[in-house]
Amino acid sequence: MKIILLLLLITVFGGCASKQPYTPPSTVQGLQKEQAQLNRVWMITRKILVANTPICTQTRADYGFRALLLTERGDKEQKELWTKAFDLQHQQPTITFIIPESSADKVGLRIGDVIISVNGTKWVDTTSRNEFGALLKDAQKLEKMQLGIRRGKHETKLELIAERMCDYSFMLNISKEHKAMAQERKIIVDSGAVELLKRDDELAFFISHELAHILLGHTLPERKKEIADYKMRSVVEKDADALGIRIMVRAGYDPKGAETALQSTDLIDSGPVTNFFNFHGPYMSVPERINFLRKILSK
Ligand SMILES: [Zn+2]
Structure with missing residues (x-):
């Protein structure tokens, strides 16, 4: 027994x-592989959470994109690794993943786009990257959001409408x-x-x-x-x-x-x-x- x-x-x-x-990967390939796994789990989980909204007691807004923004603190070597692995331009918030058919996808947001403003507040006007990061996070709780983006040399504004999903x-x-x-x-x-x-x-x-x-x-x-x-x-x-x-x-x-x-x-x-x-x-x-x-x- x-x-x-x-x-x-x-x-x-x-x-x-x-x-x-948890020890983060120490190579660019390792980091990319881990993020790809994370994105796959997120894509499947999100599809399930969106489809089952009617049976959930709490729901929240979601736009279907992931942006990476390195925090002010943190290991210098790790930051360089992330910048290299995901081509983070000037270490500004950069789109690293888009859920197919999500509102981010439909409105034309693309991987590699750099976010330069959120609901009218520009990246250059905020005092710290953490402040901008917090603005971006808060904006994703709202039903709609305006993102200013830079793609190559072009700048444009996109209007996104949130989808609801189980929270x-x-x-x-x-x-x-x-x-x-x-x-x-x-x-x-x-x-x-x-x-x-x-x-x-x-x-x-x-x-x-x-x-x-x-x-x-x-x-x-x-x-x-x-x-x-x-x-x-x-x-x-x-x-x-x-x-x-x-x-x-x-x-x-x-x-x-x-x-x-x-x-x-x-x-x-x-x-x-x-x-x-x-x-x-x-x-x-x-x-x-x-x-x-x-x-x-x-x-
Ligand atoms: Zn079980």
Whole structure:
């Protein structure tokens, strides 16, 4: 019994095991790879959060772009690395990613554009880069925003209208593991899973399952003790699967992705010990779980 209990602990809480302090990549390629993974997770999470707005109690504005602005403080070498990796001109706020079909995309904002004003306040008129950064952040909470941009030698102004999406955040956890987890209002995805799961609908299943945990109240601090119980754990996992698969379908992802994601992570994560005990994660073997998901969708 002790052995089984120990195994349960390792398998059930394995996703939280990665607690090493974060060390940023030390090469341009490393930095670009990490940001590309982050952008991919964001793109999929955002699509899910926009499509499921009707079932979320809190929503927020979003424009669908990422801009990088180096802070005043920070390591000089790291700053040079970021500047090189993302071509940050004069270290001014630069667009590094655009979500296809988002309002930023539709209005013509492009990667590499330098932001020179926000709602009429010019970069050159602010006293610090942090002040401009704060203005840019605040402006993204509003329903519309005007951005002055410089592209090459040309300057122009763009009027953006926000989209609404569920107000939850996400994080990329740099880890060799292949899991995702939810903490309070945050969805956390292991970089190992991003690397392993090549199709977006596979990653979408992981993200949707975690969002379901949040929507069902499983991540509330007051329920922590209750949910740690193994029997209860199996109930909440089933509920999160049942809602999660609907969430991903509503966002337009192929539910087949859930099956291949479960199969490939099972294949890579089942070590000899878990295989020996025929123990597959928190509550169901992968074939059982796939059957359960199919049943949910056929209802
Ligand atoms: Zn779960």
